[in-house]
Amino acid sequence: MNRRKLIKGMAATLPAWWLSKTFGEPLPDLYKYGEPGEKMAKGPFNPNWDSLEKYTVPDWFRDAKFGMWAHWGAQCQPEHGDWYARFMYVEGNEHYKYHLEKYGHPSKVGFKDVIHQWKAENWNPDQLVELYKKAGAQYFVAMANHHDNFDNYNSRYQPWNSVKVGPKKDLIGGWAKAAQKQGLRFGVSVHAAHAWPWYETAQRSDKSGPMAGIPYDGKLTKADGKGTWWEGLDPQQLYAQNHALSAGSENVNTIHKQWHWGEGVCVPDKAYCESFYNRTVDLINKYHPDLVYFDDTALPLWPISDAGLRIAAHMYNESINRHGKLEAVINGKILDEKQRKCMVWDIEKGSSNNIEPLPWQTCTCIGGWHYDRRIYDRKEYKSVRDVVNQLVDVVSKNGNLLLNIPVRADGTIDEQELAVVQDIGKWMAVNSEAIFATRPWKIFGEGPSIANAKPLHGQGFNEGAARLFTAEDLRFTQKGNALYATFFGWPENKQVVVRSLAAGSPQVGNKKVTEVNLLGYTGKVQWEQGAEGLLVKLPDNKPCDNAFALKISGITG
Known part of the structure; x- marks a missing residue:
């Protein structure tokens, strides 16, 4: 076979960095003969902070004020709360104990197997998004992936996705169609950039008891899958643990001070960064979200990679090319003054104490981020009054409220959550005039x-x-x-x-x-x-x- 044809045929499934290394071809040349990666859309924005600083927040977001979020993924399958896929590998942790009882030991039944059991069998996106619109939501956001590295869409670059594994459904595709049907702006949240250090607990083993010293499944490879349900899949494309541990990894809380990719974190290799870039640009190109929420300091993988900068430039250029004007919103956290001009600042579970000169957003939830049956059993959801008070406060300071309603494993919300959402709608029916399309006054x-x-x-x-x-x-x-x-x-x-x-x-x-x-x-x-x-x-x-x-x-x- 002709060398060029060979490269072209392989480029559809293999990453550009591997092809370049194997065949000795420069990356730009490879793009001419196949699609080893996602190209950045052309336009006025370039992948640097000076260029992104020209960004202007679109009016639709400034007017919207209120959005709802389905922070829903495979970690909702256990219905046991946040960061399950990390802490199920921490001996003695509440998630670890629950996992032993419900699924088995993490050396034999890892998070990959939790994904396998997730079916989302009662999911009705049209019904839920219609409910959220009636409650006053002007935009709807769905989780595309979390730190667990599992894509909730038909991902070209991540075989561990909801079309091939678990639900066998294109969840983002379903949410996008439902939002379009209701006339709502659609957004996606992307959290997967941190899977590299986040899953490091999966490299551990028990220190005591009958399973002491037996490794958890975090280091498994494709070759280990022969004869299993996951035969043909590579666990390392999910766990990404073929690397040394970060400094202080034995302390599970160290990850918080390393979130900005410093303080001794094990730095991801280029292949990991490029895979994240390709997955995210593929997501944008397939579903055309109006908003992308990044659970990252500034942009994903910054400053160890320019992948996040390239994604942002692509998002803005793609929006201009599609709409004829910039309609895109990107959310980022812990932004400096310059970065706040480049995107919309998101404050997690909090609020500015002043009127901000630029539009911003707070994200919060009525329970946990991921569904937690214990919160339901204890009837500990936020009240309608809590939500309304926070909404009014945030809007007075030039902000938007993005509210997560945790979704159960089967794709439904429970009756307590339903009551909260319906009561928000009753309040909005009377008072939305004081919320939507408003601007701050002289004082908040x-x-x-x-x-x-x-x-x-x-x-x-x-x-x-x-x-x-x-x-x-x-x-x-x-x-x-x-x-x-x-x-x-x-x-x-x-x-x-x-x-x-x-x-x-x-x-x-x-x-x-x-x-x-x-x-x-x-x-x-x-x-x-x-x-x-x-x-x-x-x-x-x-x-x-x-x-x-x-x-x-x-x-x-």
Whole structure:
């Protein structure tokens, strides 16, 4: 066979780095004779921070304010909570103990076998996305992969994917079609860049007991699969553990300080980085998401590789080529000032304590990130009030709320979660005017809660204060000629004082309130603007539950 034809035939299935090494061909030449990797879309953006800094957040995201997320993958199969595929290999951990009882010892039944048992048999994406739209979601995000390295889509570069293993379904494809049917913007979350150090626990073995010294399945290879259900698959394409352990790997918490690819982490090789690039660009090209959420400091694999920069440039260029303008959003965490201009800053389970000059997002969940049956049994989901309070607070500071509703192994949500989602919809039916397409006012709010705000910790993790909001706490948004002041809780004396709207205050100046309405109430409310603030007398009956929005005219515009 002609050498060129041989390379062209192999390029469809083998990575470019291997072909280049084997045949001695330069990478650019290989692209001419096959498809060893995904090409970066051409356009105005280049894979460097200076170029990405030209990014502008699209209006659809600035107006959306509220999205819902299905943080759903193979780690939901045990219904035992977060980071299962890491901690099931940690002797004595609660996930390890549960795994022994439910599946067997991790030397014999590893996470690959948990994937095999996951069937998603009752998954109905149309039903769930329709429910989320009714609750007010303006965009929907589905998890494409997690740190477990399993792709929930028809992946060209990762054979451990939901079409070939486990559910035998294109989950991202199903979610994308459902979102399009409901007219929602569609996003995907990508977490797999950290599988290299994250799975290092799978290289261990028990230190005590009858299985002491017997290695877990993290070092298995394709050759070990003969006669098994996974024959023909290579576990190393899932676990990626053919490498030395990171410094301090024996301490499972060390990974947190190594998340930025420093502090002694074992650095992934080029093949791993290029595989991640190809998988992610393939995902973008197949499903055309409007948003890609990266669970990474800045961009994936930065600064040890430019793979994340190339993905970002491709995402933006592809969006421009498809829409005629930039409609794409990329979320990243722990961003410096320059990087916040390049993408949308995501704060995990937390909130900024100020009005941010650029749009941002907080991501949170009503339970665990992955479904946890124990939270259901203990009835420990966040209340509707918790969600509403956080939404209003975040929006007042120029942010969006992305809310995860954990999905069970079979693809359904439980009745407690359903009740929360439906009640969010009831609140939105009354108050969405004060949320969607709004912008921050001169100040984000007033009240005693401001003094109790907690600082950000790492990528976020300062939420919780919103649960303590009272009727004396207010948050402001504006749209057109209307100022919205939302208060939390119905005061016993049925009076609200908006102190920031006192006559002659720094926020008001010489402007005067001309009209006040209570959203959801058809009658007129009595009000008076004086030296102490805007005093509003409320009706006897509440128009809704949890939080209440005043629509005020005469101050803005």
